[in-house]
Amino acid sequence: MNLNYFFYPRSIAVIGASNDQSKLGYEIYKNLKSYSGKKYPVNIREKEVLGDRAYARLADIEGEVDLAIIAVPREHILNVVKECGEKGVKGAVIITAGFGETNDERWKRAEIEIVNEARKSGVRLIGPNCVGIMNTKANLNATFIMEARPGKIAFVSQSGALGAGIIYKTIRENIGFSKFISLGNMADLDFTDLLEYLSDDQESETILLYLEGVKDGRRFASSLKKASLKKPVIVIKGGKGRSASEAVSSHTGSVSGSWEIYRSALRQSGALIAESIDEALSMARAFSQPLPRGKRVGIITNAGGAGVLVADQLEARGLEVPRLSEQSIKELKTFLPPYASFRNPVDMIASARGEDYKMALEALLKDDSIDIIVAVSVVPTFAGISREEHALGVTNALRKNMERKPVLALFMAGDVSTRAREILEKEGVPTYERPEDVSAAAQALYEYSKVRGTVIQ
Amino acid sequence: MNLNYFFYPRSIAVIGASNDQSKLGYEIYKNLKSYSGKKYPVNIREKEVLGDRAYARLADIEGEVDLAIIAVPREHILNVVKECGEKGVKGAVIITAGFGETNDERWKRAEIEIVNEARKSGVRLIGPNCVGIMNTKANLNATFIMEARPGKIAFVSQSGALGAGIIYKTIRENIGFSKFISLGNMADLDFTDLLEYLSDDQESETILLYLEGVKDGRRFASSLKKASLKKPVIVIKGGKGRSASEAVSSHTGSVSGSWEIYRSALRQSGALIAESIDEALSMARAFSQPLPRGKRVGIITNAGGAGVLVADQLEARGLEVPRLSEQSIKELKTFLPPYASFRNPVDMIASARGEDYKMALEALLKDDSIDIIVAVSVVPTFAGISREEHALGVTNALRKNMERKPVLALFMAGDVSTRAREILEKEGVPTYERPEDVSAAAQALYEYSKVRGTVIQ
Numbered sequence: 081m082n083l084n085y086f087f088y089p090r091s092i093a094v095i096g097a098s099n100d101q102s103k104l105g106y107e108i109y110k111n112l113k114s115y116s117g118k119k120y121p122v123n124i125r126e127k128e129v130l131g132d133r134a135y136a137r138l139a140d141i142e143g144e145v146d147l148a149i150i151a152v153p154r155e156h157i158l159n160v161v162k163e164c165g166e167k168g169v170k171g172a173v174i175i176t177a178g179f180g181e182t183n184d185e186r187w188k189r190a191e192i193e194i195v196n197e198a199r200k201s202g203v204r205l206i207g208p209n210c211v212g213i214m215n216t217k218a219n220l221n222a223t224f225i226m227e228a229r230p231g232k233i234a235f236v237s238q239s240g241a242l243g244a245g246i247i248y249k250t251i252r253e254n255i256g257f258s259k260f261i262s263l264g265n266m267a268d269l270d271f272t273d274l275l276e277y278l279s280d281d282q283e284s285e286t287i288l289l290y291l292e293g294v295k296d297g298r299r300f301a302s303s304l305k306k307a308s309l310k311k312p313v314i315v316i317k318g319g320k321g322r323s324a325s326e327a328v329s330s331h332t333g334s335v336s337g338s339w340e341i342y343r344s345a346l347r348q349s350g351a352l353i354a355e356s357i358d359e360a361l362s363m364a365r366a367f368s369q370p371l372p373r374g375k376r377v378g379i380i381t382n383a384g385g386a387g388v389l390v391a392d393q394l395e396a397r398g399l400e401v402p403r404l405s406e407q408s409i410k411e412l413k414t415f416l417p418p419y420a421s422f423r424n425p426v427d428m429i430a431s432a433r434g435e436d437y438k439m440a441l442e443a444l445l446k447d448d449s450i451d452i453i454v455a456v457s458v459v460p461t462f463a464g465i466s467r468e469e470h471a472l473g474v475t476n477a478l479r480k481n482m483e484r485k486p487v488l489a490l491f492m493a494g495d496v497s498t499r500a501r502e503i504l505e506k507e508g509v510p511t512y513e514r515p516e517d518v519s520a521a522a523q524a525l526y527e528y529s530k531v532r533g534t535v536i537q
Numbered sequence: 538m539n540l541n542y543f544f545y546p547r548s549i550a551v552i553g554a555s556n557d558q559s560k561l562g563y564e565i566y567k568n569l570k571s572y573s574g575k576k577y578p579v580n581i582r583e584k585e586v587l588g589d590r591a592y593a594r595l596a597d598i599e600g601e602v603d604l605a606i607i608a609v610p611r612e613h614i615l616n617v618v619k620e621c622g623e624k625g626v627k628g629a630v631i632i633t634a635g636f637g638e639t640n641d642e643r644w645k646r647a648e649i650e651i652v653n654e655a656r657k658s659g660v661r662l663i664g665p666n667c668v669g670i671m672n673t674k675a676n677l678n679a680t681f682i683m684e685a686r687p688g689k690i691a692f693v694s695q696s697g698a699l700g701a702g703i704i705y706k707t708i709r710e711n712i713g714f715s716k717f718i719s720l721g722n723m724a725d726l727d728f729t730d731l732l733e734y735l736s737d738d739q740e741s742e743t744i745l746l747y748l749e750g751v752k753d754g755r756r757f758a759s760s761l762k763k764a765s766l767k768k769p770v771i772v773i774k775g776g777k778g779r780s781a782s783e784a785v786s787s788h789t790g791s792v793s794g795s796w797e798i799y800r801s802a803l804r805q806s807g808a809l810i811a812e813s814i815d816e817a818l819s820m821a822r823a824f825s826q827p828l829p830r831g832k833r834v835g836i837i838t839n840a841g842g843a844g845v846l847v848a849d850q851l852e853a854r855g856l857e858v859p860r861l862s863e864q865s866i867k868e869l870k871t872f873l874p875p876y877a878s879f880r881n882p883v884d885m886i887a888s889a890r891g892e893d894y895k896m897a898l899e900a901l902l903k904d905d906s907i908d909i910i911v912a913v914s915v916v917p918t919f920a921g922i923s924r925e926e927h928a929l930g931v932t933n934a935l936r937k938n939m940e941r942k943p944v945l946a947l948f949m950a951g952d953v954s955t956r957a958r959e960i961l962e963k964e965g966v967p968t969y970e971r972p973e974d975v976s977a978a979a980q981a982l983y984e985y986s987k988v989r990g991t992v993i994q
Contacts, residue, residue, distance in 0.1 A: 177876065177886070178876050181876065182875070182876040183876075184875070184876075225916060226953075237842070238842070239840065239841055239842025239843075239845070240840075240842075240887075241839065241840030241841070241842060241843065241887055241915045241916060242840055242841075242842030242843050242846070242915060242949070243842075244840075244915065244916040244950075245840065245843060245915040245916055245949035245950055245951075246949075248916055248949075248950040248951035248952070248953050249949065249950070249951040249970070250951075251951055251952070252951040252952050253951075290842065292842070292845065316846075318842055318845040318846055318849065319845050319849065320849045320852070320853070321848060321849050321851075321852030321853065321858070322852065322858075356846075356971065356972070356973050357846075357971065357972075358971065382698065383696065383697075383698030383699055383701075383702065384696055384698070384699075385694070385695070385696025385697075385698060385699030385700075385747065385749070385775055386696075386698065386699050386702060388696070388699075388749065388775040388776050389699070389773075389775055389813075389814075391778060392775065392776065392777045392778050394778075395777070395778030395779065396777070396778065401778070401779075418639070418641070419634065419635050419638065419639040419640075419641075429634070430697075430698055458698045458699060458701060458702040459682060459698060459701040459702055459705055492699070492702035492703075492705070492706065493701075493702050493705040493706070494702075494705035494706040494707075494708055494709040494710075495705070495708070495709050496683075496705050513706070514813065514814065514815065515813070515814075516813050
């Protein structure tokens with residue numbers, strides 16, 4: 081499915097663009113100003129919007145319009161969609177709410193009429209009741225919220241505001257997205273269509289779904305299965321419990337269904353299930369690393385307690401933290417102090433420097449009993465150890481990572497770790513701040529290696 | 538047990554204080570400089586340390602010494618402890634590592650000899666193999682790490698570096714501690730002693746333990762039970778799995794024991810068990826609120842998806858998200874728009890303003906079917922809604938909280954929420970950023986209300 085007219089439109093019309101700062105049409109048009117394609121504000125009451133000539137109607141625009149963003153009161157939507165068809169618009173995003181998600185039969189019906197109209201005239205719809213769409217690569221922000229950081233995760237959210245919350249959070253946490261799609265009521269395009277498009281999208285390394293419920297489970301599962309064979313698809317399911325699933329129906333007009341049924345369908349389709357937003361983001365960021373050949377994790381740390389917490393988390397998630405090979409232990413003993421621990425986790429104690437990380441990592445990269453490596457650093461500031469040393473040690477060791485084993489890094493020192501994290505992230509090594517996050521990342525690598533059949537154990 | 542000589546010493550000697558920036562004794566003495574009591578650097582090779590006259594030996598100090606911080610090589614510790622006894626030192630913190638946590642029988646024995654010496658001369662010991670202690674209220678930082686923010690949580694950590702990592706993290710997250718104690722090998726003072734002291738400490742509202750293993754389980758359980766009746770005690774247990782529990786023994790010289798046995802002992806003693814650091818901190822911060830009378834949570838939100846995720850989390854933790862009373866629903870309908878949801882979670886939709894939060898909260902405060910309230914806000918920035926309005930609405934409603942119900946706030950908008958969070962935190966309303974954290978807080982309030990017998994349901 082080619083949805084490029086949504087993400088790389090040559091021209092965009094914003095129906096309901098406004099100079100009134102209290103209107104969504106103002107925020108949307110303002111956000112679109114930096115897009116390089118043609119932009120047309122459409123508003124019968126304005127002569128110009130934010131300095132651009134405004135058009136009373138779509139039909140008044142001289143050139144072609146690929147994409148329409150619609151933010152007018154709900155009673156006008158049907159007519160606007162009809163006009164979109166007449167103008168030859170290919171895709172329309174309906175921001176306006178108040179349709180299938182209400183308890184009002186009249187407006188539930190109106191949503192169906194809008195879709196029928198769109199199908200008749202060949203316009204594909206996203207929404208209604210959504211926040212809009214983004215393509216960070218093209219600098220396209222067709223929403224009324226702040227633009228996400230650029231990155232490699234494609235994020236599709238059934239909930240608009242929650243999607244917005246996740247974008248705001250990731251701006252601070254320096255996590256980036258390739259595309260963001262707020263699906264809303266999914267009156268026309270739904271998860272299936274987006275999965276099909278995004279699984280072939282070169283800009284997206286992983287796909288992240290916030291999903292409350294789908295209408296056609298079989299079709300969804302089949303598209304999920306296909307997409308999962310191309311790239312990891314991570315799913316956060318909202319509406320698992322009783323009250324939450326009731327809330328879903330009044331939120332996006334979907335039926336959330338039994339969580340048991342969803343879970344087994346998601347698993348069988350090869351999706352990775354995340355229990356929280358942070359877990360999902362942690363998983364998604366892991367895939368800059370190669371897939372592992374098994375589930376045996378080697379941990380090196382400069383703080384025993386941190387190694388203990390990571391090992392606990394990994395074992396709770398079904399991964400293994402086995403003993404190292406005799407050869408590894410022999411090697412570690414040549415440079416680590418006598419009261420380091422040569423078990424796994426390898427506790428190099430607080431005096432460990434960058435060179436120790438490098439040598440320990442090299443030993444574990446060669447060790448056939450280890451498939452995934454987690455390098456932990458806690459407060460590497462005292463005793464004259466510079467803050468970036470660990471990161472440089474890991475980076476240097478990775479230059480010789482001929483085994484292509486995945487390496488993840490955990491830093492538990494707040495702002496003290498910022499520079500070290502930057503160094504590693506630049507080298508493509510995902511860094512985390514919490515034992516549960518780095519463990520979720522390791523779990524995701526292992527689970528997805530099974531989906532792709534790279535496990536040889 | 539009175540340990541005030543550790544936390545409010547009139548005078549402190551630092552054995553091993555140094556001008557050499559690569560030594561722990563340098564960092565420790567530097568950190569102690571801002572303490573108002575007397576400070577004496579002790580180092581046979583220095584004339585002065587950081588501008589203060591240095592003493593070759595403890596005995597050379599003219600005045601009394603309440604507390605000694607010891608950071609000299611391990612072979613000198615026994616002798617230094619003997620000198621402490623001769624000098625009349627009341628408490629000593631041994632930073633130096635390399636004793637019971639090693640595999641070396643000689644140094645395991647040395648630790649026992651040190652304790653015997655201390656007992657003989659009436660000196661109580663913290664450590665060895667620890668980071669030190671802090672009392673933020675007294676501006677006492679007797680560690681080699683950055684000082685924690687001041688606050689109401691007493692934090693006792695068996696792991697030094699992990700404790701340090703948590704302090705560094707909370708500096709960034711603006712979470713404060715009353716006291717911090719890195720227990721290390723617990724050769725003398727252990728969790729039991731600290732629990733006894735901290736449960737009577739007026740500066741500490743809650744106690745947080747990072748625990749790997751204790752030697753005398755029965756004594757520990759009994760002190761935990763007593764402390765829990767005075768204030769909430771939250772426990773993170775490290776070393777649950779096989780490999781992790783092996784790591785524990787080489788880390789702080791303890792036996793981590795079976796997690797099943799620990800869990801049941803912790804529960805029976807009234808402790809609150811946290812599965813992660815963030816969960817523990819979320820729980821600890823909840824207790825600025827009154828205890829609930831039951832487990833029925835009412836959720837108000839401006840974003841459906843966020844309400845759904847909170848409800849899922851609460852239900853997974855054994856809390857309830859019941860329907861509201863007819864009276865509440867009637868009241869909500871007088872001011873919320875028609876396509877809001879009047880179930881629980883109450884989805885006030887994105888147009889909700891501060892006044893809506895205030896009125897919805899007032900309805901739920903009166904509602905007899907609700908024991909705990911969670912107010913959720915996601916991206917309250919668009920459509921002209923100011924960033925702080927929600928917080929002010931909640932604050933205003935709380936001024937009339939005659940029912941004394943606990944109220945927790947969740948903001949899912951990254952830096953956009955900073956100001957609103959500050960307003961609420963200042964009013965004593967704990968604010969969170971993740972559905973799982975606010976839900977853990979609600980769960981902690983409910984669990985602890987059972988321990989204290991305030992549940993009436």
